[in-house]
Amino acid sequence: MTDDRAERVARLIAPLRVEPGSRVNLGKDFDPRYKGGLKKKHGVELLRTGVSLLAEYQERLAAQDTYGVLLCLQALDAGGKDGTIRHVMSGVNPQGVKVSSFKQPSTEELDHDYLWRYAARLPVRGDIAIFNRSHYEEVLVVRVHPEVLERQRLPKDVRGPDIWDRRYRAINDWERYLTDNGFKVVKVFLNLSKEEQRTRFMKRLDVPERNWKFSAADVRERRRWDEYQHAFSEMLTHTSTPWAPWYVVPADRKWFARISTAAVLVHTLMDIDPAFPVLGKEARKDLRAARRELEADAPKGAPADPYAARHRVPEAGGKERSGGHGVRGSKASGGASRTGKRKGE
Template sequence: MEIKKFRVKPGEAVSLKDYDTGYEGKDLNKESAVELLEASRKQLAEVQDKLYAQNRYSVLIILQAMDAAGKDSAVKHIMSGFNPLGVSVYSFKAPTRPELDHHYLWRHMLALPARGEIAIHNRSHYENVLVTRVHPEYILSENLPGIDSVDKIKKSFWEDRFRQINDFERTLSETGTIILKFFLHLSKKEQKKRFLERIDDPTKNWKFEMGDIRERGHWSDYQRCYEEALAATSQKNAPWFIIPADDKWYARLSIASVIADQFDDLSIHYPTVTETQKADLQKARQQLTSED
């Protein structure tokens, strides 16, 4: 799979119209993708075992998308091969009052992975330059100094947030956190289809909220905000990948392939055993084999 076509280059302007929302090739189909995804899961499980044993890196995987793009199912299908003891999944909803009494990155910091572990953020700190930008009145709930009306939220406010996010992620990267950010690029037509499925299928009714329809009314605004956020915050060590999401099987395989490809670039391996440790292992083996 050609991974480079998904990656947003640092400093590159982003127009989502230039990115496919579905699979346009002929070499793959749903059945073959299932087999490839299973192979990728096994590969990721092996890397996770080395990651945990080495205890040097941590991994932060971020999933952002419009509603119904398949974030939950991506977590379910791709990450199922991981050992649950080393993986944490966080789904961020609207901030609570105690969370609003801290800076906007605080609750996301609490959910960062420890060394040797993987954290998946289903929605993330990027909600603070997406939802709040489409609905700037939400910023007022943060009770920020000098911001007591929407009129005072200027363009420079969002530019500062992009800088703060880049600084935050740069610090994480420089101290051993591998950051992979995925935008699941869904078409408006496919979102409509999935919303109707949620309405018509009793087993999916619980997934649907009227708020989803209200947010769909802001589709163009969200697309613009995503374009600016992706362009402003795709960094060398914290890249964004724009994943076609109309075909769930292709989206899952694409995400798994990107993760595996990024791991290949790192020196993740089992810890090297010293000569003293090797000698101790042989002593232990002799003691064990000499037992009755």
């Protein structure tokens, strides 16, 4: 990370990072309405910058084909996961991004260990995978709803009171394994206040076009607010690690949540600093041969290299190749000038 953009991104997300080894009390330690001194009117431009950086680094990530990135998004209902994904990833190449949403496990998934279905959706090298809800459901929903744990058909001797500590350890080890193999794990918890959740639920009830997004189950889960706050606090305490730290993103203001999530993801990609591959001697030789063949195929009067005719493209030795380089036919016949523009343009 060599430019000042990286420093600005790092400053923005620093207050959101859960320090590994720290004890978290979600309600006391993180403010859902925090906005880092920013104003909403600046949010559009900041998000546009973040999306632009994501597009730039995603292209390099894909070209390098060495690292993969997994973004885990956790939140309560109405926390803004879908909207965050839609806005933050709006400018990237969809071929390099895969979004997976995890709901109630199927019969087949219940026949496997609890991490199996998540492992099956991991990114390949060069790609970004997004988990809309993630393996952390196994220490959140499953913890709040013991009946879900029963459906996992675990042996009796592993259902003891230390099951959550063992799951935290297993998840940390799994994420360390992924990181050691070149797959970065980025974890964002969208922290919503109880009143903001109520407001968003009411909007879903009031606006007919949003009725489909509301479920009676949402209200039933809301009754367990305190249980979820405790489960989130325990999750953040035990699974924010040096290799995969948690970021608690304030979610009451959607614009700030989207900027912050983009910044966390950009920070990870800048830290990787993927580079375009450098071609070897034989590959460059092949490119020179291809160039000669394509230049020889140019119609009379047309630039041998149409791209170089419009842009000042440096040659291999660093010398600028003029727009007129290699033009077939005379300059008087409409070839490119030294400025890279064709006569008459």
